[in-house]
Amino acid sequence: MSLLDTETKTSIEKLLTYPANTAGSLMTTEFVSVPSSWTIEQTLQHVRVVERTRETIYAIYVLDPHRKTLQQVVTLRRLIAGEPQASILSVARNAITTTPLADGEDVARLISKYDLLAIPVVDEKAHVLGIVTVDDIIDAIIEEGTEDVQKFGGMAAIDEPYMQIGFGKMLYKRGGWLSVLFVSEMLTASAMQYFQSELEKAVVLTLFIPLIMSSGGNSGSQATSLLIRSLALRELRLGDWRHVILRELPTGLTLGAILGIIGVVRIAVWQNFGFYDYGEHWMLVAATVAVALVGIVTFGAISGSMLPFILKRVGFDPASASAPFVATLVDVTGLVIYFSVALVILKGTLL
Amino acid sequence: MSLLDTETKTSIEKLLTYPANTAGSLMTTEFVSVPSSWTIEQTLQHVRVVERTRETIYAIYVLDPHRKTLQQVVTLRRLIAGEPQASILSVARNAITTTPLADGEDVARLISKYDLLAIPVVDEKAHVLGIVTVDDIIDAIIEEGTEDVQKFGGMAAIDEPYMQIGFGKMLYKRGGWLSVLFVSEMLTASAMQYFQSELEKAVVLTLFIPLIMSSGGNSGSQATSLLIRSLALRELRLGDWRHVILRELPTGLTLGAILGIIGVVRIAVWQNFGFYDYGEHWMLVAATVAVALVGIVTFGAISGSMLPFILKRVGFDPASASAPFVATLVDVTGLVIYFSVALVILKGTLL
Numbered sequence: 213m214s215l216l217d218t219e220t221k222t223s224i225e226k227l228l229t230y231p232a233n234t235a236g237s238l239m240t241t242e243f244v245s246v247p248s249s250w251t252i253e254q255t256l257q258h259v260r261v262v263e264r265t266r267e268t269i270y271a272i273y274v275l276d277p278h279r280k281t282l283q284q285v286v287t288l289r290r291l292i293a294g295e296p297q298a299s300i301l302s303v304a305r306n307a308i309t310t311t312p313l314a315d316g317e318d319v320a321r322l323i324s325k326y327d328l329l330a331i332p333v334v335d336e337k338a339h340v341l342g343i344v345t346v347d348d349i350i351d352a353i354i355e356e357g358t359e360d361v362q363k364f365g366g367m368a369a370i371d372e373p374y375m376q377i378g379f380g381k382m383l384y385k386r387g388g389w390l391s392v393l394f395v396s397e398m399l400t401a402s403a404m405q406y407f408q409s410e411l412e413k414a415v416v417l418t419l420f421i422p423l424i425m426s427s428g429g430n431s432g433s434q435a436t437s438l439l440i441r442s443l444a445l446r447e448l449r450l451g452d453w454r455h456v457i458l459r460e461l462p463t464g465l466t467l468g469a470i471l472g473i474i475g476v477v478r479i480a481v482w483q484n485f486g487f488y489d490y491g492e493h494w495m496l497v498a499a500t501v502a503v504a505l506v507g508i509v510t511f512g513a514i515s516g517s518m519l520p521f522i523l524k525r526v527g528f529d530p531a532s533a534s535a536p537f538v539a540t541l542v543d544v545t546g547l548v549i550y551f552s553v554a555l556v557i558l559k560g561t562l563l
Numbered sequence: 564m565s566l567l568d569t570e571t572k573t574s575i576e577k578l579l580t581y582p583a584n585t586a587g588s589l590m591t592t593e594f595v596s597v598p599s600s601w602t603i604e605q606t607l608q609h610v611r612v613v614e615r616t617r618e619t620i621y622a623i624y625v626l627d628p629h630r631k632t633l634q635q636v637v638t639l640r641r642l643i644a645g646e647p648q649a650s651i652l653s654v655a656r657n658a659i660t661t662t663p664l665a666d667g668e669d670v671a672r673l674i675s676k677y678d679l680l681a682i683p684v685v686d687e688k689a690h691v692l693g694i695v696t697v698d699d700i701i702d703a704i705i706e707e708g709t710e711d712v713q714k715f716g717g718m719a720a721i722d723e724p725y726m727q728i729g730f731g732k733m734l735y736k737r738g739g740w741l742s743v744l745f746v747s748e749m750l751t752a753s754a755m756q757y758f759q760s761e762l763e764k765a766v767v768l769t770l771f772i773p774l775i776m777s778s779g780g781n782s783g784s785q786a787t788s789l790l791i792r793s794l795a796l797r798e799l800r801l802g803d804w805r806h807v808i809l810r811e812l813p814t815g816l817t818l819g820a821i822l823g824i825i826g827v828v829r830i831a832v833w834q835n836f837g838f839y840d841y842g843e844h845w846m847l848v849a850a851t852v853a854v855a856l857v858g859i860v861t862f863g864a865i866s867g868s869m870l871p872f873i874l875k876r877v878g879f880d881p882a883s884a885s886a887p888f889v890a891t892l893v894d895v896t897g898l899v900i901y902f903s904v905a906l907v908i909l910k911g912t913l914l
Contacts, residue, residue, distance in 0.1 A: 321705075347674070347679075354796070390782060
């Protein structure tokens with residue numbers, strides 16, 4: 213097995229060079245492999261000898277005796293159930309394999325789908341570089357889940373427990389995105405400045421700005437969280453974006469209409485029960501709020517659902533999309549939609 | 564093994580009654596158990612016979628011959644490495660166990676921590692009810708991850724792929740939370756009405772409302788995502804909330820100060836380069852924005868980090884806290900902070 217040992221050494225060196233969370237970075241080189249010319253008895257004997265030095269012996273890789281390429285795989289349970297004198301190939305089957313640069317989540321999906329205990333990582337010539345075992349993949353999935361939630365929360369992922377991370381590092385991980393979002397959100401101030409004469413004429417409009425803007429952000433945040441996971445789980449592919457728009461459009465319009473109705477009811481109740489006076493044109497104000505809500509919630513749903521596709525298209529992880537990022541994106545457009553609707557509906561009365 | 568079969572039947576009936584995502588609902592009753600009086604040879608023989616009818620044979624549970632309670636566990640790799648005539652107990656070791664109502668994520672953590680391929684689920688009398696295998700737990704973790712991201716995005720978790728869920732169900736899962744958030748956010752309109760005279764006197768204040776409010780929401784969203792995961796991974800316990808406040812207070816103050824400085828610079832640049840005229844008291848307006856930002860970002864960090872603790876304390880899943888929920892919570896308070904700061908700083912000039 214001297215050739216294997218040389219390969220192992222090379223593999224260990226390579227291990228250190230694979231990007232984080234790829235099959236190559238998660239794999240171990242401590243696996244069992246035997247030539248396909250062996251019998252079950254010989255293999256079992258070998259397994260007993262090397263058992264202590266291998267991370268797992270539950271999957272044994274059967275190699276071509278000459279080219280050392282992966283031929284098949286035998287699970288330990290099939291091995292002990294087989295006839296001792298039979299060829300190892302009598303209990304072997306074709307192997308599900310992966311490549312060193314495969315994404316950790318994709319490897320997890322393969323392991324889960326085929327109920328594997330380990331998956332061999334092979335190069336283009338079918339040499340086994342290492343194996344990813346099921347317990348390593350569990351750690352990787354849990355870590356990935358943590359990173360995804362943190363990124364979705366609008367910060368850089370941290371890889372240390374909350375109480376252990378230093379104050380400076382914590383500031384760096386949170387302050388970076390917070391500043392980027394703040395600077396982007398400054399566009400809302402510019403949008404408001406642009407509509408300043410409308411603001412001065414109809415102060416009543418400002419009352420609903422936070423309400424309307426946040427609804428767009430919430431609608432977008434929902435759509436983004438849905439699509440991030442659908443893309444991560446490979447339920448959807450990049451080319452499916454058209455189908456998604458066709459679903460988000462009616463969904464957004466309906467959700468916007470529901471909120472619009474709630475908004476109109478609220479304004480009507482406050483006006484007619486004397487809680488607040490929105491002025492003589494309160495019905496037009498209510499109509500402005502309702503129409504703007506339909507537009508903004510729909511825009512939120514569409515842009516929130518497209519963001520993960522766009523990120524994936526330009527080569528980023530779709531999970532980089534965050535709720536605050538979507539909210540910021542929708543806020544500026546939301547203001548423009550709101551004031552544009554107001555200009556149309558309130559022209560000649562308030563504006 | 565007739566007694567085992569009776570137990571198996573009972574277990575299968577019980578399986579259907581355990582709540583979703585508990586060890587009881589994830590377990591299988593197809594495991595291998597042998598009496599502790601057997602030898603390794605006898606056990607191997609038995610394993611070969613029953614192999615085809617068991618979900619896993621990689622962990623074999625050693626039971627007390629009379630009381631049928633769990634004594635120890637043997638892995639298949641230790642079994643095949645052992646002396647055939649020796650007692651099964653010579654290769655067995657104490658078992659890590661779990662209970663039927665244990666949370667799926669806790670089971671995953673145990674399996675991951677001890678590198679297990681399966682974990683036995685035992686009742687209070689140490690009878691094995693079933694086992695949770697590593698591949699079932701992977702599915703559970705991935706599903707849980709999807710639900711957590713969706714809930715954090717502000718919607719009810721859906722258990723079907725995006726393109727397969729019906730239109731009505733999609734509306735229900737999203738519209739429910741969206742309406743609740745909308746109704747809560749109506750408090751912002753009430754807050755604005757309360758400060759209406761200030762709004763009319765100083766329209767310039769309205770320009771920064773979206774900017775300031777969104778920063779509080781973003782800060783809160785970051786803190787919530789951090790703490791949800793820390794609690795889920797058991798890095799922090801319920802009693803640690805005081806330590807968290809002591810970390811979030813300086814973090815929030817510093818992050819708020821950073822954004823405050825950016826805000827002041829922006830206002831000063833726009834004012835002095837003639838992009839916009841904030842009036843003769845522009846420096847006081849800038850000071851109002853900066854002080855309000857420090858207050859709101861700090862409030863966001865504190866309330867965002869405490870929300871998962873509060874949810875856990877009252878018996879909810881901390882992962883029910885969502886970015887839109889935190890943003891809504893912070894929005895109303897943010898407005899009150901902003902106008903209160905304005906009343907103090909701008910008294911006698913603009914207000």
